[in-house]
Amino acid sequence: MEDEQLPNRIIICIDMKAFYASVSSVIRGLNPLKTKLAVVGDIKRSGSVVLAATPLLKKEGVKTGSRLFDIPKRRDIHVVNPSMERYIKASTYISSLVLQYVAPEDFHAYSIDELFIDATASFHLFARTPEELAHKIINEIYRKTRLTATAGIGPNLLLAKVSLDHEAKNSPTGVAYWRYEDIPFKLWSIHPMKDFWGISSATERRLNRLGIHSIKELALSSVEMLRKEFGVLGEEIHQHANGIDYSRISDVYIPNSRSFGKSQILSRHYTNRKEVELLLLELLDDVCFRLRMHQVVAATIQLSISYSNQTGGGFSRQKKMGRASNLSQDIFPYCLTILHTYDSGMPIRSIGISLSNTSIQEEEQMSLFEDIDQRERAHALAKTIDE
Numbered sequence: 001m002e003d004e005q006l007p008n009r010i011i012i013c014i015d016m017k018a019f020y021a022s023v024s025s026v027i028r029g030l031n032p033l034k035t036k037l038a039v040v041g042d043i044k045r046s047g048s049v050v051l052a053a054t055p056l057l058k059k060e061g062v063k064t065g066s067r068l069f070d071i072p073k074r075r076d077i078h079v080v081n082p083s084m085e086r087y088i089k090a091s092t093y094i095s096s097l098v099l100q101y102v103a104p105e106d107f108h109a110y111s112i113d114e115l116f117i118d119a120t121a122s123f124h125l126f127a128r129t130p131e132e133l134a135h136k137i138i139n140e141i142y143r144k145t146r147l148t149a150t151a152g153i154g155p156n157l158l159l160a161k162v163s164l165d166h167e168a169k170n171s172p173t174g175v176a177y178w179r180y181e182d183i184p185f186k187l188w189s190i191h192p193m194k195d196f197w198g199i200s201s202a203t204e205r206r207l208n209r210l211g212i213h214s215i216k217e218l219a220l221s222s223v224e225m226l227r228k229e230f231g232v233l234g235e236e237i238h239q240h241a242n243g244i245d246y247s248r249i250s251d252v253y254i255p256n257s258r259s260f261g262k263s264q265i266l267s268r269h270y271t272n273r274k275e276v277e278l279l280l281l282e283l284l285d286d287v288c289f290r291l292r293m294h295q296v297v298a299a300t301i302q303l304s305i306s307y308s309n310q311t312g313g314g315f316s317r318q319k320k321m322g323r324a325s326n327l328s329q330d331i332f333p334y335c336l337t338i339l340h341t342y343d344s345g346m347p348i349r350s351i352g353i354s355l356s357n358t359s360i361q362e363e364e365q366m367s368l369f370e371d372i373d374q375r376e377r378a379h380a381l382a383k384t385i386d387e
Contacts (some may be wrong), residue, residue: 001304003029006180007246010130011160014098014137015169019113022054023090026146028099033148036060036124038080040068087112087287090284092293094141094149095253099315101137103127111238116247139225153177153210158245159187160185162197167192186218198240204232212288215241260290260298263352268386269308273339280335283353284328289353299324301331303338307346315342324359331355 020039022032027321030037036057041048050066062071071079073227090111098117099107115162119133127133140147149172152164157217167176167186178186190196192280193204196215210229212218218226219241239245262283270276280303291298303319317338325331335353 006244009155010123011157012130013114013135013152013160013164014118014121015150015164016094016113017150018052018054020082021054022147023087024083025054027086029339030287036076037080038062038071039080039082043079043081061194078234088290088293090145095145098137101133106249116249122188131175131177138174150174155180156238157247158197159243162187165197168377175255180243187243187271188219190215198237229234259354259356260287261328261352261354262287262310263350265350266348276338276348279351280353283351284332284335285357287353288326288328288331295326296358296360297326298358299358301334302354303335304352305343305348306350308349311346317342
């Protein structure tokens with residue numbers, strides 16, 4: 001598999017072990033590795049879905065997708081509601097720790113609990129080997145958060161991800177390094193094929209009909225045949241089966257604008273509009289916090305209201321704001337304007353707020369007609385509350 005043209009970088013894929021359940025354990029002063037804890041959608045509903053579970057509880061058969069009624073009612077098992085705000089804060093803090101080791105353009109957050117870094121240019125500043133750097137990052141994350149991480153290392157994004165999923169997560173050290181020479185022994189041994197990154201059950205069935213029943217057979221099969229069956233995807237899965245991936249973290253597409261939102265199905269029908277306004281402010285505070293964590297501002301707000309099942313209906317309207325912002329005090333009046341303009345007064349069952357048309361937060365241009373000191377105090381207060 002040696003080829004001078006193949007990417008030979010130092011890519012590290014870091015995954016937080018049982019992230020939601022672990023964060024929920026730590027904030028309660030519990031050790032995630034010694035605690036049986038489940039995060040469920042709503043602890044008051046017996047049919048509520050398990051969103052996450054600690055490793056010890058998973059060993060008892062409780063896993064993501066189980067129901068609350070599947071969890072044994074015992075004193076040593078903790079059942080809690082999710083806390084997205086705390087999860088986002090933990091994820092953001094972990095990202096800040098990892099960004100000490102690479103430049104921002106060599107960092108990519110794959111999800112709230114998984115990230116990639118390209119340490120090719122910087123690992124020698126912190127460690128003698130890629131494995132040593134991975135252990136250093138994992139140890140720092142644990143020391144600062146008490147959360148356990150695992151890491152897969154490879155010469156490209158694919159091999160880093162696959163080594164994480166198929167070795168590091170089950171390794172006593174929590175770290176695995178797959179090189180091109182490991183492909184025939186490690187990559188080709190992944191079975192069933194749908195366990196390989198990028199191959200779904202449906203794709204596996206189509207491959208089986210072509211007489212392909214293993215990753216090795218896929219790697220050695222005809223590219224023309226795969227392209228005829230799958231189009232461009234056929235060429236891609238053939239490359240992946242050979243451990244080849246030319247994508248770069250620095251080339252990851254980041255859209256110019258994205259939206260941040262939050263919605264909530266209410267526990268009862270809300271008829272008191274003062275209560276509704278308070279709930280709107282709470283939702284808005286949470287969304288604005290996320291804007292500030294990503295260092296962006298939004299110029300458009302969208303408010304969505306659904307009325308009770310008995311009356312039906314609702315509305316969803318958006319409004320462009322006079323200035324892009326990530327402060328609740330700026331955005332809330334627009335939120336109230338939409339509510340008071342379109343609300344019919346019926347009992348409300350669900351509410352959603354979305355902030356879009358985002359841009360990177362830069363130096364703010366002040367108006368001649370506003371108090372600059374007051375504006376700076378508002379930003380300082382928001383920062384203090386976030387911390």
